[in-house]
Amino acid sequence: MEDLLYSNDLGNGRFYDPEGLDVIVAERHGSVVRVAEFRLHCDFGHGEGREAHPGEQTFVLTMAVADTDRRSGVGRALLAEIARRALEAGHTFLALVPQDGDDALSRQGFFQACGLRLYGPDTPGTAWGCPVSKILDANAASEGR
Helix, strand or coil, X not given: CHHHHHXXXXXXXXXXXXXXXXXXXXXECCEEEEEEEEEEEECCCHHHCCCCCCCCEEEEEEEEECHHHCCCCHHHHHHHHHHHHHXXXXXXXXXXXXXXXXXXXXXXXXXXXXXCEECCCCCCCCCEEEEHHHHHHHHHHHHCC
């Protein structure tokens, strides 16, 4: 899993320790091909007085998909699984902050296609989010293609 995170520029040189996080991993032929770290229960932003943030929500910290599995629907399925878990936990909103970097526009395009929208000023570090129903609807529409 560390290798996948590092290959997506998400490693920080420390031993991987998911303690306190919800984690979803998918394997293919014995190799991890996708991983997501998230907090099912999070009050990101609202507690800091950011009125655009809806309070208790599910917050995605990290998503990584192996290069060989990109553009195959696994990223969308990963986000949809997090949305399903959020809904089961009674949360109606999912948020994340896309990673900056060379392919930031590509990441943002992916999140838009999954139903998420920027909320707040269009600056690095601004959160994206949407009702979990939008993510599930976007995933169902893509599965119906």
